[in-house]
Amino acid sequence: MNDADSKNAVNRSRDRNAFDSDNANLSTEELVRELQVYTDLYEFSPVGLFTLDDAGNIRSVNNTGASLLGRARPELVGVPFEQAVAEPSKGDFSVLLNDARTSQSKSACELTLISDSSRQLPVRIDALCCKEGTEYRLSVLDITKRKQSELALQRSEARYRRLFETAKDGIMIVEADSGAIAEVNPFLVDILGCKREALLGKTVWELGFFARIVPGASDFKAMQQKEYFHGDDLLLATVGGRDIPVEVVSNCYQSEQSSVVQFNIRDISIRKNAEQALLTSEEQCRTIVSNINEYVYSVRFEEGDITSVYHSPKCFDITGYTPDEYYRDPLLWFTMIHEEDRNLVVEFLNGIFAGLDHEPIRHRIIHKDGSVRWIVNNCAVQRQRRGDRLSITRLDGFILDITDIKRAEENIFFLAHHDPLTKLPNRSTLYERMEQVICAAQKSSRNVALLFLDIDGFKQINDSMGHDVGDRLLQSVAKRLSDCTRSCDVVSRLGGDEFVVMLWDCGETETTVVAEKVINAGFPVLGSNVTVTPSIGISVFPDDGRDYLTLLKHADIAMYHAKKSGGNNFQFFTHRLNEIAHERFVLEAELRRALDREEFVLYYQPKVDLSTGRFSGMEALIRWQHPAHGLMLPESFIRIAEESGLLTQISKWIIPTVCRQIQQWQQQGINSVSAAVNLSASFFQHPDFEETIEDSLLQTGIAPECLELELTEATIMSDPQRVLGSMAAMKALGLQLSIDDFGTGYSSLSYLKKLPVDKLKIDQSFIHNIARDADNAAVVRAVISIGRSMQLRVIAEGVENASQLAWLQAEGSEEAQGYYFSRPLPVAKMTALLKQRANFLHNPRGKTQSKTL
Ligand SMILES: Nc1nc2c(ncn2[C@@H]2O[C@@H]3COP(=O)(O)O[C@H]4[C@@H](O)[C@H](n5cnc6c(=O)[nH]c(N)nc65)O[C@@H]4COP(=O)(O)O[C@H]3[C@H]2O)c(=O)[nH]1
Structure with missing residues (x-):
């Protein structure tokens, strides 16, 4: 027996003696009860208790041991315990027994048993070798639960470690006491761009990386006061010098023996950039929205x-x-x-x-x-x-x-429906209103009067006093007309100086009152003492027309007649007026065709030099060879031609025709013949005027002095500036210019001085009864005197008898024209007269005098 064996033997005999001495005084009955207690403790012990013989066979087993191996107790007796040991644990079991035997003390190990149901059972076995190595006592503790929780812990640890290692946030564990960095995850190391070792053990604030997260020890301490800290918009410095915006969450907790602070550091650059981009885009949107x-x-x-x-x-x-x-x-x-x-x-x-x-x-x-x-x-x-x-x-x-x-829309609407100058309803509005009014009048059997009003001499005022004056005159007319009418009436301006007044529920009597009121009101020209008058034509619904256009046409016809009869009056429409208007309309249509049909002819009337009695020239006068009415005088068509704009075309025919005639006479040896042409105001102001004259002279080759232009005072005054320009141009060409019908107009002498004229032609109205009418005689004398003082020749027209001629000769008129010498003659007769070289003073009516016009 070695030292250990003898020590064990001493211990065992001491235990038995203690038991024996404790139970020495007990009765048998008490001993049996005591034994039962120990038996129960043995059987129901939480550990399986096995006794093996020295060969390792099971000698005895308690209940717990049998149920651990899942077998009945008798089946286990004599079975080697090793059979229940799982193959990988067999070696450990053999070492255990060997250790127990050699150490003579308790040995322990953990191994795996196989239960009867082949279930693996992790156990802790404590082995004791006793009875001088002939017996082993095993206590077997089921450690399945402990093993399971150990495994779970291991797994959980591995999971958290993995989380820590692979987290996409930086994680840093810092010792709470010292502030020393205990651990950092790879992601944080990556962001910072340094080695892990460079961080571990250093205090957080001593590293520049965290200077703006944990500036100092006191900040670190303050952080720990709170269970939880969250910081946004912090900056993490990096080795590369780049500052990364981070969001930091830290919390303090107990780990093992010490307290630590865990920092979770999230790189929020992407979010920040997105936020910035959003802010910028929002700012842009806001700027756009604010500025639109x-x-x-x-x-x-x-x-x-x-x-x-x-x-x-x-x-x-x-x-x-x-x-x-x-x-x-x-x-x-x-x-x-x-x-x-x-x-x-x-x-x-x-x-x-x-x-x-x-x-x-x-x-x-x-x-x-x-x-x-x-x-x-x-x-x-x-x-x-x-x-x-x-x-x-x-x-x-x-x-x-x-x-x-x-x-602007309202303005446009107003302008579309009103005359901008007078603000009165315009033509289209009047049309609409009249349609409604006529409809209402029809239903209620009322009269509606339409007054067509035109300002007498408006054109002259406009031309001579300027458009401003003309405009203001139209405005004052609009006002006067509105003052003379009721709110149920309509005053409108058609354009120019034409106004139309609609009078609701007015027959002839009531309309006459209004028309007289308008005439009596008169229209003063602002800034002057002139008052203009209107000519008014009136038609009445339903007698003079059942629709607006007919009523307007009839009022216009009536106005035309009011004007023709001197203006400043009103005229109701009659059917006779309609007939006249119709005749005029027909004549106008025929006039349009007359040029093409070559129905116009020129007659020539001699002008006589009163000092010699010879031709001083002639005047070309137009005639219309009408297919039905025969030879017509200008008075029956020239005004219509002027008003309908046809006179320009006719004038364009007259001028070359006269030039060609002079050329022909010259070719027949009749030299120094000149002819005067009457010019209308419209043609004188026409853009083709000068060209027509120049072309006619050029094409015929006649000298410009052979052509004389006669202009009336009215023509000159129609647009003095412009006419003066054209007259100067004609004078520069070398043409003769004379003022026709002199004395009938109101030309000022100051203008006359500026006119480049050669001749004044005294109007025949002054000549008729010159011997008896002292006023006429005075005018003629005055004209002759003006002519003399301005070095202009003076010619008297309409000389019909010898006494007129004698009077004129006595007063010093240089030339004369009239039936006394010759009526206007057709070309053939005029040619004959020219060839005669007649002296009109000796033979006033000439030999050729016959039926002429
Ligand atoms: N009672 C009377 N009358 C005399 C006498 N001597 C001449 N006459 C007429 O007096 C008018 C003179 O022409 P006017 O004053 O220029 O007046 C002209 C002129 O203003 C216009 N006229 C005539 N021919 C033309 C023309 O070719 N062009 C233009 N634009 N107007 C013309 O027509 C007006 C009338 O022309 P006519 O009928 O040819 O009438 C002519 C002529 O026949 C006379 O002793 N007694």
């Missing part, structure tokens, strides 16, 4: 409540209220709507809420300053389905101030 002309808004609807989401600053310009005022009072908008447009807007909103398609709405609002503004509101609707109901959640829209556009 529209006021942009967004309103949210939630369970019957309205909230203002956005109102662009432009709302202030358009409505006078600031965005804040809208945010405070989302219903402010509705209070601003113009009272008259409320229903329209309500209808519009009802339509939107009913889910109808909608167009932008135009309506008025009252600006904060009280002014009325027109706006167009264009909105988009956001809808959301709640159950089976589709309700509006938001209205986003923009509002444009269209006040100026609206005013």
Whole structure:
């Protein structure tokens, strides 16, 4: 026996002696009860207890041991314990027994048993070798639960480690006491760009990396006061010098023996960049929205409540209220709507809420300053389905101030319907009103009178006193006419100096009163003491026409006759006037064709030099060889030709015809013959005028002095500046110029001085009864005297008898023209007369005098 064996033997005999001495005084009965206690403790011990013989076979086993191996106790007796040991644990078991035997003390190991149901059972076995190595006692503890929790712990640790290692946030564990870094995860190392070892053991604040997260020891301590710290917008410095925006979450907890602070550091660069981009884009949008002309808004609807989401600053310009005022009072908008447009807007909103398609709405609002503004509101609707109901959640829209556009529209509308100068209804408005009025008159059997009014001599006033004066005159006429009429009447301007007045429910008697009122009112020309008069034509519904155009035409015809009879009066339309107008219309149509049909002819009337009695020239006078009416004098067609614009075409025929005739006479040896042509005002001012003269002279080759132009005073005064220019041009060409009908107009002598004329032609009206009428004689004398003083030749026309001739000769008239010498003659007769070389003073009527016109 070695030392250990003898020590064990001593211990065992000491235990037995203690037991024996404890139970020495016990009765048998007590001993049996005591034994039962130990037996129960043995059987129901939580560990399996096995006794093996020295060969390792099971000698005895308690209940727990049998149930651990899943077998009945008798089946186990004599079975080697090793059979229940799992193959990989067999070696450990053999070492255990060997250790127990050799150490003679308790040995222990953990191994795996196989139970009867082949279940692996992790156990801890404590082995004791006793009875001098002939017996082993094994206590077997089921450690399945402990093993399972150890495994779970291991797994959990591995999981957290993996999380720590692979986290995409930087994680740093710092000792709470010292501030020394205990651990950092690879991600943090990566971000910082340094080695892990460079961080471990260092205090957080001594490293520049965390200077803006944990600036110093005191900050670190302060952090620990809070269970949890969250910091946004912090910066993490890196080795590369780049500052990374980070979000830091730290919390302090107990780990093993010490307390630590864990920092979770998240790189938020991407979020920050996105936020910045969003801010920039928002800023851009805001700038755009603030600078556009529209006021942009967004309103949210939630369970019957309205909230203002956005109102662009432009709302202030358009409505006078600031965005804040809208945010405070989302219903402010509705209070601003113009009272008259409320229903329209309500209808519009009802339509939107009913889910109808909608167009932008135009309506008025009252600006904060009280002014009325027109706006167009264009909105988009956001809808959301709640159950089976589709309700509006938001209205986003923009509002444009269209006040100026609206005013321009109104202005355009007004201009389209009114005359801009007088602000009276224009032609088209009158037409519309008349249609309505006639309709009403028809139904109620009333009369409607139409007054067509034209200002006498308006053109002359306009031309001589300037367009400003003309415009103001028209404005004052408009005012006077409005003053003379009732509100149910209509005063309108057709254009130029033509006005039309419609009198509701007026027959001939009432209309006469109004017409007289207008005539008596007169129209003073501002800035002068001149008062102009009107000519008025009147037609009455239904007698003179049942529609507007007929009534207007008939009033115009009546006005024409009022004007022809001297103006300053009114004329009711009659059917006779209509006939005259019709005849005129027919004549005008025939005139248009007369040129093409070569129905015009020229007659020539000699002019006589009173000092010699010879030809001083001749005057070309037009005649119309009408197919039905025969040879017609100018008085029956020249005015119509002038008014209808045909005289220009006719003049373009006359001038070359006269030039060709002079050329022919010259070719026949009749030299130094000249002819005068009457020029109308319209042709004198026509752009083709000068060219027509020049071409005619050029093509015939006659000397310019052979052609004389006769202009009336009225022609000169129609546009003095312009006529003066043309006269100067003609004079420069070398033409003769004379003023026809001199004395009948109102030409001022100051103008006469400026005119480049050669001759004054005294009007025949002064010559007729010159011997008896002292006034006429005075005029003729005056004209002869003017001519003399201005070195102009003077010719008297309409000389019909010898006494007239004698009077003129006595007064010093240089030339004369009239039936006394010769009537106007056709070319053939004039040629013969020219060839005769007659002396008109010796043989006043010439030998050729015959039926002429
Ligand atoms: N009672 C009377 N009458 C006399 C006498 N001597 C001449 N006459 C007429 O007096 C008119 C003179 O022409 P006017 O004053 O230029 O007046 C002209 C002129 O203003 C215009 N006229 C005639 N021919 C032309 C023309 O070719 N072009 C233009 N634009 N107007 C013309 O028609 C007017 C009338 O022309 P006519 O009928 O040819 O009438 C002519 C002529 O026949 C006389 O002793 N007694």
